Amino acid sequence: MAEDFVIEMLHITKEFPGIKANDDVTLQLRRGEVHALLGENGAGKSTLMSVLFGLYQPEQGVIKKNGKEVNIKDPNVANDLGIGMVHQHFKLVECFSVLDNIMLGVEPCKAGFLQKEVARKKVVELSEKYGLRVDPDALISDISVGMQQRVEILKMLYRDNEILIFDEPTAVLTPQEIDELMEIMRGFKKEGKSILFITHKLNEIMAVADRCTVLRKGKGIGTVDIANTTKEELSRMMVGRDVQFAVDKAPAKLGDVVLSVRDMTVPGHVHKKDAVRGVSFDVRGGEIVCLAGIEGNGQTELVYGLTGLEKVTHGTLTLDGKDITHASIRQRSKDGMSHIPEDRHKYGLVLDYSLENNMVLQRYWEPQFQKGGFINKPAVREYSDRLIKQYDVRSGQGSVTIARSMSGGNQQKAIIAREIDKDPKLLVAVQPTRGLDVGAIEYIHKQIVAERDRGKAVLLVSLELDEVMNLSDRILVMYEGEIVGEFDPKTTTVQELGLYMAGAKKQGKGAQ
């Protein structure tokens, strides 16, 4: 078969001490196709792409471009071969303009002087050709995340790259922006560019990809044509077993109001204005209330205000009938608030502490874990061992494992175990499944629903609309620090939510 492969990675093996990150993986990219690379966290997607990008040298295997073997010994070589990448976390200079960012590193020069107009012409041409509208003179710090991504894409195009790698590009986008990105990708395909699309969102693969290569635990499971496969099939290949997508849950049995927020205002740090402006809502026992919205619309600050990480400048918070507006973080925890934080590395864990020390992070001072100021190590160990077993937290050495060495999914499981086992009245879960694979997501969703069924109040903050629709009993949409709408997931659509999230629509006051 003389197929027209633009890039071939054949039998790539890359080992790190103690683990084979890639084990005999083969990936062949056809000219002019969208090729998805699917796999759980830790399956070896990033390693494989790093090999292609010249960041790692494989122990075995060859890389071919247009049928000729190449040695990609550093990223510059990758660049020369026309391989470009949009990283998950953008690599842009915030205080530079769009144009400056695009030409950075390949500035057109004449006798040492910049030829900005030449660059501008090319950028404008490219953005018109592919429908990537951006203002070349805007500063990166002033434009939206979606726009920033376009700048990253333009960077690749400006360098005449023909192999475009997208690393989890949709994580930061609204539904509307995702649709646009898909359209842009189709446009590239038409122009004969080849796209590698790293993701673990099956819907997007089904929507835009031609073929998909699945990795599991470092091994290439296979490459399938999207036309001949289903979501279920793909997820089975990825996880190695059947995965349930729809969350199984009984109708909510509403209890009393557990959390009551009235007119809460929280200051912001990015800009001078308040990040949360006069927000009011209730969460009752036995329901999951979901706070939806695009990143940066005040959800983070709302949670900070709620959990005490940030001082509330106005309004009142009541937890189970008790005013906690000015209570300390520990007091709120004692009063029955659990918090699964947005950033598990920054807030959720002391990464260089052992797992057992992390398991008692909020409770080490309780009489059961200490006596006269001395930590009762056996009690901590016993407690930690129980949580590990009960919540199936997997780690190299059990309780003494350093949290840093654990996989993201298991770190998150540890946090969830800790927070749920506190038997809280209110569980505040912020993006509990961010960056996790479907297996872990399934598990975490089940735990959250179980908490609800136990009569706990759950406030879920999520950027993933699928998660919002699947899990919540009630949806509140936040836009620019305010709650702009309240919805019943059974009667609303993702598109409708998207309009509110983008600020195009707004309900009347009083979403309570």
Place this chain on the structure above:
Amino acid sequence: MSGNKKQLGMALRQKSSSVLAALVCILIGLLVGLVALFIINAEHAWDQGFLRIIQGGFYDFPYGVGKTLTNSAPLIMTGLSVAFAFKTGLFNIGAAGQYTLGAFGALYCALILNLPWYVCLLASALFGAVWGAIPGIFKAYLNINEVITSIMFNWIGLYMVNEIIYARGTGIMYDANNTRTWKVADRSPGSLIPSCGMSDLFHTPSTTIAIFLAIAAAILVWVILEKTTFGYELKAVGLNKNAARYAGINEKKNIILSMTIAGALAGFGAGLLYLSAGAEWNPLNSTSLPAMGFNGIATALLAASNPIGTIFSSLFISHITVGGSFLPTRYFPTEIADLISGIIIYLCAFAMLFRGVIEKKLHANADTPDANAEPAAQTKKEGK
């Protein structure tokens, strides 16, 4: 409980790689020192140079060893001071200033108030604590970097103490004939730390039970850090301030407490030295901070901030420093020992790197590979 055994093995391996890394630093430092000796005077470099440094205090036993012990006691304390702050994520470069204040506190209580030695020691710790607390307060409430504040407070402390003691030659603690403070032994013998026979054993009045007090302090610090909820909080704040706050730990309080305790440790160290016979404060030597404070940084680094390790690193640094003082001055400058310890200290910055390499080597030789979360999960799955 093979699991427990495995865990113990892991911990031991980590410990041993730290020790090995420190030893590599020491070895390279000694080698460079040897080269320097050869360059200065090749003829006598080995027997009259290098061997004497290696022999340290044993060259003039028992007097030399006594001297090593005398010097080690305060060095352990300043090392502990720095190490303790490190554990909380703070860099206490102000140990020298806290030490200075501690010396003042001890001498004031001894020379003026004629208080018993243990009260004087407590006073030295108290004075040091105050000097440590101030940068801590600045750090906690105004977010001013403790490095900057404590460097400034080093000098503020030094000039202040010198000024009070000297007072243009009229200070009541100042002996104009010796240009130093009065000898504690003459003015207030009760303020001297008891020797319990150590002085006789080592033929020097300056060797006292101070070394045991320092070792006890090191053990106490270790217990606080490893066994108590307070230590748990301190380390949590040091490793991840945000997570500590999330967990309801008052990180401001912990920062202040940590600096206060670090200051107390350094001040106590000065007490141990100045309440042993044979050490007086010289207020005219006003341009330099006590080296003990900065050497504390070195000992803490060499010990990888481990309180128990600090005992050994202090003993070692004192050992070669004393060895350096026995060098024949017509061939070598005594500072050669400082050079060696300087190189060792410099290499301590690379100790982390060495540790990484050594750990890798150890892992490669061990039966079980570095058990990453992934393979562990795999075995579990297969077991189902």
